[in-house]
Amino acid sequence: MIPAISIVGHSKSGKTTLIELLIREFKKRGRRVAAVKHAHEDFDLDHPGKDSWRFGEAGSESVTLLGARRSAVMRSHPPGYAFDELLSSARGDADIMLIEGMSSGPYPKIEMHRGELGRELRCEPAELLAVVTDEPLEIGCKQFSLQEIGAIANLVEEHLAKRSPSLAALQINGKRVSLGPFTQKILANTILGIVKSLKGISKINTVSVLIRAADDVSDDAGPPS
Amino acid sequence: MIPAISIVGHSKSGKTTLIELLIREFKKRGRRVAAVKHAHEDFDLDHPGKDSWRFGEAGSESVTLLGARRSAVMRSHPPGYAFDELLSSARGDADIMLIEGMSSGPYPKIEMHRGELGRELRCEPAELLAVVTDEPLEIGCKQFSLQEIGAIANLVEEHLAKRSPSLAALQINGKRVSLGPFTQKILANTILGIVKSLKGISKINTVSVLIRAADDVSDDAGPPS
Numbered sequence A, B: 001m002i003p004a005i006s007i008v009g010h011s012k013s014g015k016t017t018l019i020e021l022l023i024r025e026f027k028k029r030g031r032r033v034a035a036v037k038h039a040h041e042d043f044d045l046d047h048p049g050k051d052s053w054r055f056g057e058a059g060s061e062s063v064t065l066l067g068a069r070r071s072a073v074m075r076s077h078p079p080g081y082a083f084d085e086l087l088s089s090a091r092g093d094a095d096i097m098l099i100e101g102m103s104s105g106p107y108p109k110i111e112m113h114r115g116e117l118g119r120e121l122r123c124e125p126a127e128l129l130a131v132v133t134d135e136p137l138e139i140g141c142k143q144f145s146l147q148e149i150g151a152i153a154n155l156v157e158e159h160l161a162k163r164s165p166s167l168a169a170l171q172i173n174g175k176r177v178s179l180g181p182f183t184q185k186i187l188a189n190t191i192l193g194i195v196k197s198l199k200g201i202s203k204i205n206t207v208s209v210l211i212r213a214a215d216d217v218s219d220d221a222g223p224p225s
Helices: A015-028 A051-058 A083-091 A149-162 A181-196 B015-028 B051-058 B083-091 B149-162 B181-196
Strands: A005-008 A033-038 A062-066 A070-076 A096-100 A109-113 A128-133 A142-144 A168-172 A175-177 A206-212 B005-008 B033-038 B062-066 B070-076 B096-100 B109-113 B128-133 B168-172 B175-177 B206-212
Touching (some): A015 A109, A062 B083, A096 A149, A168 A181, B096 B149, B109 B149, B168 B181
Parallel strands (some): A033 A096, A062 B033, A109 A128, B109 B128
Antiparallel strands (some): A206 B206
16 A cells, blocks of 8 residues: 555545645655545546547547646546555655545545534544544544644654555556565565666665566567667 | 657647547557647646645645546646656556657657648658648658558557567656666566566566665665565
């Protein structure tokens, strides 16, 4: 499972505001954040008749819009698709991933609570790292107000630091292959060994390698180099 | 450079239609296609006030919208960003990448020509793999009509098969590191060697490995496994 924190809560509880404040706080600290918004309903990004829609309809696996300053990669996926895999590719090189929603997902959660909504917490306190609330609650978990954004950011960082991420994630032909810790270690150490011998490489946080195998991978079928 | 074909031509020449027909043709042949639309102007995907815009404004490196059936990953990038790197990640496991536009880009090109526009070709014939045209042109390169979509698809496939893709693409800390052919071969063969020994793996087309290094990569700092 990739290291990420879910910000959960009822509609209008202020989840988006909390994530926005956390992004600004982490940015100040020099961290790179990837944000995810989980939509139960399908969102509407392109429209019938627009070119990107035509390419998707025709059967393209992905449609990328490439502008001068930004890009968007859109993919369709079957229901039950491995979110973790998708999030891992969306995360890229970011240090911290914040997910809005996914209260039934596997990621550690912080719940946003607003008293005037008059509703119970969405999650059991035992499931939560903390609650961010505008009124004191009689529950047994950490509580913060939205003004304590530094302390909330500390909690997120401490929690993500504790979670030792898997050393190596592998996909073959685009499908995730799960590896035991021993195999992960062999693969990671072998690749890090090669990569560290390259000139001009100092601190290594992440390494990503994409290999396209020749048609017959059992031989060296590549052209002479 | 990743294996891709650019479909170029003046506005209204029919580029989108050609790509749509090619996607359908390749789909029939069991190929996986990734489509890219190059926009000179920046496109408009999200809007001020929308949550995804707020996350990007706050400084998030990427904003992902995750729906039940599709996802979109949006990133901002500085001008002059390495398109090739971005396209490589957008391509994923697709066999064929088709780019609409990018007539000044480095990818092999097919130009779409429509007589009634009364305009010269956008590219020099020597730059083109072929022209798809609704009138015969007196130029020295292959010409097809839009009805010959099978033959155009064959040309694309033959051309992409000829281009031997680089064996290994490496990113360290999210930045592309270029490798000579010899280093690529060592890295690719080492990883393929480990991966082929995994149970249940038969034909390998692509392998992607993402490694998160422990804080001190010079030691084995992982937890006991």
